[in-house]
Amino acid sequence: MSLLICIPDTMKPESLRFALVSLDSELQIEIGPENVQIPSAVEFAVVWNHPEGILLNYPNLKAISSYGHGADGLLSDKKLPESVPLVRLADETMAEWMSEYLLAVVLLERRQLLAYAKNPGFSEWGTTARHPGNNISILGLGFLGRAAAKVFLQLSFKVAGWSRTLKQVDGVSCFSGKDGLTDMLKETDYLINLLPHTSETHNLLNTDTLKELKRGAYLINAGRGQTLVDEDLIPLLDDGQLSGACLDVFRTEPLPSKHPFRKHNKILITPHNSSATPADSVAPQILENYRRATSGCQLLNLVDLEHGY
């Protein structure tokens, strides 16, 4: 039996192979989808942006793991083998990197460091342009959202969070539902989207919802591009309803070179790297799920097919 790794070269499949073999030298690992020696031996697949339909080539697959926190790339494959369970990752290091990115962006905005980088005369000598707004709202209170909330709370921000089902998180004002969203947005200085892309989150951030934010709020999208309506964002930035936006995810990735976001002076773009999947850190949970799958045990971090994440 073998474990198939089918992830882009930029995610370093060889590093994952090395990390897995370091934990269990007897593991049979294939890096695919090309040149898989014995397709019928593949019992577990780790994938990210895999070609549609290729998972049908392995008749003895027992489980498929996304190589990230998101399952949308996996679920967008309309030719998945039926009744093979899907799992995703939930990793402390990935959460730490995401929290660090979000904190970096919030502090960058609060202290106006991009403005000073462009023009040190942006404010008079000796005067501060520190934004007093202290209210962070996080859309999505899963593994990543809760970790980010903890970091912001440590630094004395006021933190709110919104999720599909109402959660309880220490120190966080929790909201859910449409009215809950309105209630949260109207108190928000920094809105952070970490929601998965599902039919419910599609286009959630649009003119109507973003107008409910406090005037001059700042938007960070590190969830999925499909949650934000691109054409709604620019007028909101131009008229000052939003003071700026930092976008790490987009409807089309890489972001097309002529996309209007690229030229907007209130938009900071990062290339979907708010977090990353560190092979060393995630290898143990991948191995654990491989062992559980091949021995018929309950899997960790199962994808909820009904809700799509």
Place this chain on the structure above:
Amino acid sequence: MSLLICIPDTMKPESLRFALVSLDSELQIEIGPENVQIPSAVEFAVVWNHPEGILLNYPNLKAISSYGHGADGLLSDKKLPESVPLVRLADETMAEWMSEYLLAVVLLERRQLLAYAKNPGFSEWGTTARHPGNNISILGLGFLGRAAAKVFLQLSFKVAGWSRTLKQVDGVSCFSGKDGLTDMLKETDYLINLLPHTSETHNLLNTDTLKELKRGAYLINAGRGQTLVDEDLIPLLDDGQLSGACLDVFRTEPLPSKHPFRKHNKILITPHNSSATPADSVAPQILENYRRATSGCQLLNLVDLEHGY
């Protein structure tokens, strides 16, 4: 008796007057140095960048307070009234703002957000350019340095500190002396200067000391400009010994418009606003020292004249 406020308009003397009067409506406050009604009534002065010699005009001064953490501006006045004690501020909010600035700059550098702001194609799509270096070293373990250390420790950085006399700070590797400086610098990824300007710290950051840093270290100067030898910094940035520098303080302030720092693409300049003096927050300690001075009690936060801070 009265309290004289003699600070630049950019520091808002009227806000300080308002904050003090809010605490004690019977306080007599003069905003000077012009138009002081009864110079002989002035018993306490709060100053920042005051004109040399003016404090000799008040024969009944009992104490002089700097309107900031630094006492160098006060001490640079060679015509101070003899035997009038000097005090400075030590304020939690100022420390919080300073820590926030330092954290913002460290995370900005770690996550390369300025590079992405200039060019989102700075790294390949989906790959991170996160700097793994985790060692923060703080020069100066006074009120501000200890507060910053605490924030970096909360975020899992390794923190070292260097001070004139060896200190003990929870979780911080403490150093002092010339050999201690070398030992600390060689393990440093981010060097933060918060030292006061004294004869001992003058020109401390020069080619010799900065070459002791780990190659590619990042420098933040939020202490005093006189600690850094300007002409030594640029070659160290150009040859890669330093990956960059963020400078908030300078030998001449405002930084002259033709200073070579202004054009260097590895230098981020902020206009001496890493922290600021919030009137509301510091008014109680100013009032406390005013009361102590006028009733002959021991003052808080006395300036150490022997060591110059």
